[in-house]
Amino acid sequence: MTQSLTIRRPDDWHLHLRDGDMLRAVLPHTARDFARAIIMPNLVPPVVTGAQAQAYRDRIMAALPEGSDFTPLMTLYLTEDTDPADMAAAHASGLITAVKLYPAGATTNSASGVANFDKVAPVLEKMAEIGLPLCTHGEVTDPSVDIFDREAVFIDRVLDPIRKSHPALRVIMEHITTGDAVDYVKSADQNLAATITTHHLVINRNHILAGGIKPHYYCLPVAKREKHRLALRAAATSGDARFFLGTDSAPHTDANKLLPCGCAGCFTAPNTMSILAEVFEQENALDHLEAFTSLNGPNYYGLPVNESTLTLTREAPDYPDHIDTPEGPVTVFDPATPLNWRVS
Template sequence: MTLTLTLPRPDDWHLHLRDGAVLKAVLPETARHFARAIIMPNLVPPVVSAADAAAYRDRILDALPEKMAFTPLMTLYLTEDSDPEDVTSAHASGLVTAVKLYPAGATTNSASGVRDFTRVRGVLEKMAEIGLPLCVHGEVTDAEIDIFDREAVFIDRVLDPLRRATPGLRVVMEHITTSDGVAYVKSAAENLGATITTHHLVINRNHILVGGIRPHYYCLPVAKREEHRLALREAATSGDPRFFLGTDSAPHTDPNKETACGCAGCFTATNTLSILAEVFEQDGALDRLAGFVSEHGPRFYGLPVNEDTITLSKGDPVTYPEKIDTGNGPITLFDPQMPLHWRVT
């Protein structure tokens, strides 16, 4: 039996850090294990310009504990008023690693997102020209579309036409949740990758709804049927380099999660690697864990794989805190509802 596993230090290709007291509390939970992370720009107000991104990066680095090494990979929030030249200069300076597309109203703090995709054509064409990836929250927001169908409809109505109209644009389908998303990524010859979250490998929609409404399993995109979860696990553990880890770790304080209209998001930064090692071992794919968490993402983004390593050891079940305390209130850690035997040592 494998008792230890050494990997290149992982990266997180989709991460929410928020700001202020929450940022200070949750940043060490990622930086403890991850070398780099794509930082989501959906603050209030959003990170829409190079100046916004530089200021946010500085706040992140100021919040980083002294003995921790971590590189935030900044993104810009795409709006219908985004300036192609500002995007270009931010990328050229090394400040920005990607641009994030939120369909307006799709998720937390997405009100400033895109409604009319023709109005961002110039920015997308410039991004294709300079090789700057577009990270996509892949759901339509039409009220008449069932929430469990919104990813599949987005692929047909928005993403496929967008990619056909902008040849050469590198696209990351973030936090895919369906077999439709998996199949679409596999159908692409080039320039398309996808992140898969830790929690979507573990939960299906029953976890949210059976036995009462469980707000700490509510996320967007919402977890789907079991058949879709199994498709995600097959993709993540397959070794296919088009799929890589983006935790979408999304901290919300308990008062905001446990309201009549709770915020969407699962906070997984603390125990992600223990959960993933358990999942990959269950599926007989521990030899492919390094690809998913450490290698595929950097290669898609044209970055080097980290030279530092981490080691996971298997033993007695690992105990994690139930909550992370912040100056704004406690944040509940995602509970995978299974024993975890792997820990970072």
């Protein structure tokens, strides 16, 4: 039985850091284990210009623990008014690594997202021309579509038409939750990949709803049926280069999670690597953990893999059930199973 596993230091290709006091409280939990992360731009107001991305990056760098070598990879929030020239300049300078598409109203702080996709066609064409990837929150917001079907409908109504209109555009389907999305990624011969979260490898919709509502398991896209969770696990642990880690770690205070209309998000930054080691061992795929966490993402984004390493040892970790922030406690995701691996 393997007692120790050393891999190249991982990256997180989908991360929420928030801002201000919350940023300073949660950032060390990612910077401890991860070398880089794609930073989500859905602040209030959102990060829509190069100048705003630079200012946000400066705040992140100022919040890093002393001696940390963590690198934030910045993104712009796509709106119907995004300036292609400003976006291209931010990319050319090395400031931004991707642009994020939120359908308007799809998730937390997404009110500024896209409602009319025809209006962003010139931006998408420019992105394809300069090789700037598009990260997508893959859900439609049509109220007539069941929440458990919104990812599959997004593929048919939005994503497939975009990819057919802009075949050179590099797309990442973020936080996929269905076998439909897995199959769609596998059907593409180029320019399509997907991130999978830690929590979607662990929970299905029963974890949220059975025996009482569990708000700390509520996220968007919402967890689906067990067959979809199993499809995600098979994809993540397969070694297929089109699938890689994006935790979508999303801190909310307990007070905001427990409201009558509570916030969506699971805070997985502190314990992701221990949970993933457990999942991959359960699937007899520890030899593919490095690909999922450390190789596939940089390869798709065209970035070098990390030279530094991270070691996991077979020992029960001791994670807190919450972290304290000046805004209130934030509950750490509970995988509801014993963990047997810790980061050394």
